[in-house]
Amino acid sequence: MDKTIYFDNAATTFPKPEDVYIALNDSNRDFAVNAGRGSYKLAKEASAIIDITRVKISKLFNFSKEDHVIFSPSATIALNQIIGGLDFGGHKNVYVTPFEHNAVMRPLSHVNESKDINILEIPFDFQTLELNINQLKVDFSINYPDYVFLSHVSNVTGLILPISEIINLAKEYGAVVILDCCQSAGLIPIDLKNIAADFFVFAGHKTLYGPFGIGGFIYNSNIELKKYITGGTGSDSLNLDMPNSYPAKYEAASPNITAIAGLNAALNWINKTDIENIKLKEQKLTKYLIEGLKTIKGIKLYLPGDLQQHTSIVSCNFPNYSPDEIGMILDEDFNIAVRTGFHCAPKIHNLLGTRVLGGTVRFSVGYFNEIEHIEYLIKRLREI
Amino acid sequence: MDKTIYFDNAATTFPKPEDVYIALNDSNRDFAVNAGRGSYKLAKEASAIIDITRVKISKLFNFSKEDHVIFSPSATIALNQIIGGLDFGGHKNVYVTPFEHNAVMRPLSHVNESKDINILEIPFDFQTLELNINQLKVDFSINYPDYVFLSHVSNVTGLILPISEIINLAKEYGAVVILDCCQSAGLIPIDLKNIAADFFVFAGHKTLYGPFGIGGFIYNSNIELKKYITGGTGSDSLNLDMPNSYPAKYEAASPNITAIAGLNAALNWINKTDIENIKLKEQKLTKYLIEGLKTIKGIKLYLPGDLQQHTSIVSCNFPNYSPDEIGMILDEDFNIAVRTGFHCAPKIHNLLGTRVLGGTVRFSVGYFNEIEHIEYLIKRLREI
Numbered sequence: 001m002d003k004t005i006y007f008d009n010a011a012t013t014f015p016k017p018e019d020v021y022i023a024l025n026d027s028n029r030d031f032a033v034n035a036g037r038g039s040y041k042l043a044k045e046a047s048a049i050i051d052i053t054r055v056k057i058s059k060l061f062n063f064s065k066e067d068h069v070i071f072s073p074s075a076t077i078a079l080n081q082i083i084g085g086l087d088f089g090g091h092k093n094v095y096v097t098p099f100e101h102n103a104v105m106r107p108l109s110h111v112n113e114s115k116d117i118n119i120l121e122i123p124f125d126f127q128t129l130e131l132n133i134n135q136l137k138v139d140f141s142i143n144y145p146d147y148v149f150l151s152h153v154s155n156v157t158g159l160i161l162p163i164s165e166i167i168n169l170a171k172e173y174g175a176v177v178i179l180d181c182c183q184s185a186g187l188i189p190i191d192l193k194n195i196a197a198d199f200f201v202f203a204g205h206k207t208l209y210g211p212f213g214i215g216g217f218i219y220n221s222n223i224e225l226k227k228y229i230t231g232g233t234g235s236d237s238l239n240l241d242m243p244n245s246y247p248a249k250y251e252a253a254s255p256n257i258t259a260i261a262g263l264n265a266a267l268n269w270i271n272k273t274d275i276e277n278i279k280l281k282e283q284k285l286t287k288y289l290i291e292g293l294k295t296i297k298g299i300k301l302y303l304p305g306d307l308q309q310h311t312s313i314v315s316c317n318f319p320n321y322s323p324d325e326i327g328m329i330l331d332e333d334f335n336i337a338v339r340t341g342f343h344c345a346p347k348i349h350n351l352l353g354t355r356v357l358g359g360t361v362r363f364s365v366g367y368f369n370e371i372e373h374i375e376y377l378i379k380r381l382r383e384i
Numbered sequence: 385m386d387k388t389i390y391f392d393n394a395a396t397t398f399p400k401p402e403d404v405y406i407a408l409n410d411s412n413r414d415f416a417v418n419a420g421r422g423s424y425k426l427a428k429e430a431s432a433i434i435d436i437t438r439v440k441i442s443k444l445f446n447f448s449k450e451d452h453v454i455f456s457p458s459a460t461i462a463l464n465q466i467i468g469g470l471d472f473g474g475h476k477n478v479y480v481t482p483f484e485h486n487a488v489m490r491p492l493s494h495v496n497e498s499k500d501i502n503i504l505e506i507p508f509d510f511q512t513l514e515l516n517i518n519q520l521k522v523d524f525s526i527n528y529p530d531y532v533f534l535s536h537v538s539n540v541t542g543l544i545l546p547i548s549e550i551i552n553l554a555k556e557y558g559a560v561v562i563l564d565c566c567q568s569a570g571l572i573p574i575d576l577k578n579i580a581a582d583f584f585v586f587a588g589h590k591t592l593y594g595p596f597g598i599g600g601f602i603y604n605s606n607i608e609l610k611k612y613i614t615g616g617t618g619s620d621s622l623n624l625d626m627p628n629s630y631p632a633k634y635e636a637a638s639p640n641i642t643a644i645a646g647l648n649a650a651l652n653w654i655n656k657t658d659i660e661n662i663k664l665k666e667q668k669l670t671k672y673l674i675e676g677l678k679t680i681k682g683i684k685l686y687l688p689g690d691l692q693q694h695t696s697i698v699s700c701n702f703p704n705y706s707p708d709e710i711g712m713i714l715d716e717d718f719n720i721a722v723r724t725g726f727h728c729a730p731k732i733h734n735l736l737g738t739r740v741l742g743g744t745v746r747f748s749v750g751y752f753n754e755i756e757h758i759e760y761l762i763k764r765l766r767e768i
Binding site: 004006008011012014015016020021024025028029032033034039040041042043073074075076077079080101102103105106107109110205211212213227228229230231232233234237238239240241242252253254255256257258259324327328330331335336337338339340341342343344345346349355359 | 388390392395396398399400404405408409412413416417418423424425426427457458459460461463464485486487489490491493494589595596597611612613614615616617618621622623624625626636637638639640641642643708711712714715719720721722723724725726727728729730733739743
């Protein structure tokens with residue numbers, strides 16, 4: 001095939017909706033000025049787009065405090081702000097799932113170098129990927145949870161984690177919960193009225209179908225987050241401290257107005273297409289993919305026991321070839337783009353037993369994949 | 385005028401060269417994938433653009449270690465990484481100029497809350513804006529400098545600071561020097577062979593004429609910068625620490641490939657246009673602007689005594705109107721975009737005496753301004 005068949009949507013969705021490209025180009029050309037820093041029309045236009053996008057993110061999460069939607073250049077920066085801003089004084093028990101990304105694990109590991117924290121793993125079954133809730137109850141009762149970090153969806157297995165079960169239990173201990181929605185926002189409905197997490201982290205360029213350069217978090221907590229990233233805010237400039245108002249307190253630097261305009265267009269597209277339709281299409285494609293993969297002799301699929309709790313990410317391994325070799329063959333011989341290796345998720349490979357195998361081959365489908373792409377993929381995989 | 389006359393180029397240059405818009409649009413559509421995370425062609429194409437851009441930044445600074453060019457989402461993040469990564473253990477004397485931006489002052493102020501640091505101001509004359517080198521010699525001899533933060537160009541007055549004089553003196557004490565090149569890179573030739581600073585910070589969207597979403601720093605030092613922002617790097621994923629190699633060590637998160645592609649196009653444009661020609665055009669426009677402003681009765685201009693040490697940023701105040709009022713009139717009545725207030729620079733207004741005046745009106749010209757814009761501006765200012 002001339003054109004790349006793209007199955008790396010968990011890394012970043014590609015392509016984006018046409019409206020996103022148009023918004024990016026238009027905003028670059030028409031009002032890519034320093035929003036909120038100037039009092040002139042173009043700056044106000046840029047500020048208005050930021051405000052509108054904040055409202056749309058709030059609505060997507062059924063959240064009512066728009067000023068507590070904090071924009072960051074990426075989910076990684078957002079997680080650094082959160083982890084760098086939490087109080088790790090005294091002894092703290094920090095629970096993580098085995099599915100966490102290095103955007104969570106590395107900042108925690110960094111904190112661990114200078115603070116007295118105990119990083120504990122929430123127990124999941126290695127075969128069904130099911131939460132062991134009874135064991136977790138025991139664990140929490142022995143080491144009370146202070147902070148709980150949860151991936152909403154695993155970027156390796158596509159598992160939708162039973163977040164409510166974990167959060168409800170964590171909240172019995174008054175734990176602060178940080179939910180990583182990078183692989184779920186815009187794909188799975190998230191209703192903040194029903195999910196008692198304190199921080200919801202999102203990445204613009206993944207399941208939200210927006211561009212690089214914009215992410216952030218929803219600050220749904222009464223706890224005080226210390227500042228971690230500081231700088232100019234275009235307001236209160238004589239004050240050497242950050243302004244006390246939300247969101248300015250956590251938004252240093254010139255806002256990336258074009259990335260926000262792109263995200264705004266992506267949110268419009270999600271609303272227009274409807275989140276249920278996006279999910280349905282991706283589910284249909286994923287079902288087809290899994291059925292196809294199952295026909296390949298010797299393949300090992302790392303899927304949840306309950307496929308109702310699964311999105312559009314499928315990890316697997318093939319006999320006789322390492323993940324990297326499969327990736328290389330698919331790319332060089334067939335122009336199929338997949339991701340191979342450890343996928344920036346350091347812990348899950350212990351659970352899956354894929355550490356020694358060099359990780360997995362990951363196929364992640366997006367809304368712009370078609371059945372034909374999957375047919376082509378399966379056909380080629382059979383030839384290997 | 386229908387179209388906005390834009391004089392806020394110090395906030396962000398606008399418009400950008402046409403080639404930058406084309407590169408942004410093309411990269412968004414053609415290869416906005418997760419560079420370096422995948423082994424497939426599109427990811428390699430994206431990685432190649434990043435490598436090429438790194439080389440071009442190196443060349444711009446006459447620097448030979450491309451892998452020590454660190455990309456960040458913005459200059460603010462870069463400064464947080466540097467200031468958050470420096471060792472402030474024990475007592476440290478930190479010198480700043482009165483021209484520093486809040487991207488420097490607020491992170492330093494943040495450090496000051498928990499560490500024993502002494503923030504000292506490098507002495508400048510309030511009328512000529514000239515460095516008082518004799519006083520600085522005395523200051524350094526009493527309080528040895530550990531860290532010295534220098535704006536290369538003031539974002540309020542356009543003053544080109546005598547950085548070599550300060551750096552040479554600071555280096556006699558073995559101080560670590562951080563040079564903020566946000567208002568100079570791409571406009572003033574910077575030769576690292578002749579400037580002994582340890583860190584050079586750049587912003588893609590200002591004098592480099594690139595897009596929002598990309599900045600960074602050149603790591604030209606033997607001192608070890610601790611990690612401050614951590615996360616996935618697409619490599620060495622099982623390692624909970626950041627990789628030890630440059631630049632990966634300081635580059636967490638998916639790279640913003642489209643912003644980098646835009647910066648790459650901007651660097652091509654700078655090379656093609658020639659940095660000397662950019663400077664000459666901006667100088668000519670600025671000279672015309674200053675001459676025009678001087679004809680306005682009662683105006684107070686905050687210019688360096690030596691206009692050879694000046695770029696394209698002019699701050700001033702008008703009789704009978706506050707800076708904000710002038711800004712509002714120019715915007716609403718004449719569609720002229722200027723910046724008013726304190727410009728995220730908290731200390732300079734003490735020197736200029738503009739604290740009580742509500743800051744200044746700042747006109748900052750860019751390569752895409754024309755003489756006609758300035759004629760129009762001066763004409764309108766005369767009517768106020």
